[in-house]
Amino acid sequence: MSQVLVLGFNSFVFKQNARARIFLNNNFIDEIHIPEFINDFFLMRFKKKEEIVYNRILRNIKNNSKEIHNFDSCPTLFFYEINDAVLSKDVTIKIEIKNQDNNYSNGFMTQTTYVEFMHLYLMPKKLIDRYLKQKKIKQKDNNEIFTRKTTPVFENLTNFTYFINYKNQKTHSILYTTADNGHFTTQLHKIRRRYTPNLADQYGILTDKTITGKEARTLRDKWKHFVFDKYLQYEN
Numbered sequence: 001m002s003q004v005l006v007l008g009f010n011s012f013v014f015k016q017n018a019r020a021r022i023f024l025n026n027n028f029i030d031e032i033h034i035p036e037f038i039n040d041f042f043l044m045r046f047k048k049k050e051e052i053v054y055n056r057i058l059r060n061i062k063n064n065s066k067e068i069h070n071f072d073s074c075p076t077l078f079f080y081e082i083n084d085a086v087l088s089k090d091v092t093i094k095i096e097i098k099n100q101d102n103n104y105s106n107g108f109m110t111q112t113t114y115v116e117f118m119h120l121y122l123m124p125k126k127l128i129d130r131y132l133k134q135k136k137i138k139q140k141d142n143n144e145i146f147t148r149k150t151t152p153v154f155e156n157l158t159n160f161t162y163f164i165n166y167k168n169q170k171t172h173s174i175l176y177t178t179a180d181n182g183h184f185t186t187q188l189h190k191i192r193r194r195y196t197p198n199l200a201d202q203y204g205i206l207t208d209k210t211i212t213g214k215e216a217r218t219l220r221d222k223w224k225h226f227v228f229d230k231y232l233q234y235e236n
Contacts, residue, residue, distance in 0.1 A: 008119030018099035037075035160197035
């Protein structure tokens with residue numbers, strides 16, 4: 001059986017895209033340039049955390065006519081199919097970020113590229129295949145095609161991810177934004193056929209189940225449909 005690793009980032013690009021090097025249990029998987037993706041949700045959390053940075057980004061967006069996406073839109077997703085034979089019972093996913101794009105001069109910096117680690121899924125490929133097979137079903141009575149409302153449940157593992165910067169300082173929050181070099185790390189443990197967060201980790205306190213309310217559940221279902229549909233487009 002195979003596992004599918006899914007990654008997605010939000011990013012504000014000053015001049016150059018940040019690079020990400022992906023490792024799974026110290027095995028190099030890929031190196032990518034993180035595409036720019038700015039949405040209302042990304043900007044809203046900047047404003048809440050650091051209004052000065054928020055205003056700088058808005059000025060840059062205005063000056064460079066950058067596109068701002070809707071709240072529930074999704075960034076580019078990267079898919080990697082990994083054979084179970086190369087995976088152990090414990091898995092460490094490490095993503096090195098190389099980001100030195102800024103206007104630092106004489107001790108001051110007013111602009112830089114920002115990266116937010118937004119999506120991380122590791123799930124059995126069978127789970128995706130089952131969903132794609134059952135997504136469109138013909139109704140016997142009127143022969144119409146309809147989309148299945150229920151989707152398989154899986155966790156966004158960024159909730160269990162922490163960032164270590166170049167000073168070896170560890171941080172963890174809902175906002176995983178970084179403007180410097182470092183790496184994201186997530187540790188998972190295999191239970192039956194699924195990889196789940198290592199709850200012994202001090203940061204393993206947030207799960208997808210903490211999201212409540214009808215609106216939040218609807219948005220979460222949209223994410224799931226989007227992930228599986230994108231996999232169908234890029235499976236080759």
